[in-house]
Amino acid sequence: MGWTVRETTDGVDWDEAAELVERAPLGTRDPRDLRAAFEASAHVCFVYGEGRLLGLGRALSDGVWQGGIYDVCVLPEAQGAGVGRAVVSALLSRMEGLTVILFASPGKEPFYERLGFRRMKTGMGRFARYEERREQGYVE
Template sequence: MSPIKIDVNDLTYKINPDLSTIDWTYVCELFDKVDWRTRVEADIEAAFRRSSWTLFIYKEDQLIAFGRTIDDGRYYAILADIIVDPDFQGNGLGKYLVNTLNEKLGDNYHFVNLTAAPGKGDFYKSLGWKKQSTCYIWPQGPKQKRLHTEPDPEEPTA
């Protein structure tokens, strides 16, 4: 299915909006739509409330993309939950999210990281991001281990 083509000038961009106006049920539906781990409304709202920057993109009243940053104010910052509705991918929204959130962080940090969804690495590389060789993950389950880690030749296989 081809993405829905849109005029980016017809969109509404909300940076750090009043989070009480966000439809958290639909935010969770977008996580499901991109096949990410299921989110609980209250938990994802709490996570966004603790974020340093949030960005939501709407086409009319429909939420079609969002992202956020998490940081300690000095050393480490993370771009997180960069989500574009698959029906609207290919319109530059992911690029806009990543670039805008990164600009909001500024040059104040020693490390700015993000975790790419499987298959999205080339997208981030096209924006100038580099694959980090020293980053590790503590997998929170078999799916996360399978999707986000390299095979360990010393680990027995099932």
């Protein structure tokens, strides 16, 4: 499966992106909110192939010390083909030398470990919709 990596929000079909996020499954996102979040991010990545959006992700960064990767999603039928690795690698390449954190979906931790991420012992979070996140397995 061949694909194209794009690092701009220009020309993104936000309805298609919201559908990808839901199918990944990362939850339901309003296309307008998804667009606002990606356009406000320091770095973005979209992977296209076979005439459609296969994967996406975004990063926030201060450009000096810290970065965070968010919303990494790949269509279920494209998982295991390297699309997720392409998304994360593109984002990491824009944050060389920084400490980068992310939230992994429960069960996806081994994927990120293969890309050099390590589990944190002191990580803490303050979550919007805490009960929902607890039920999804993100927090204790």
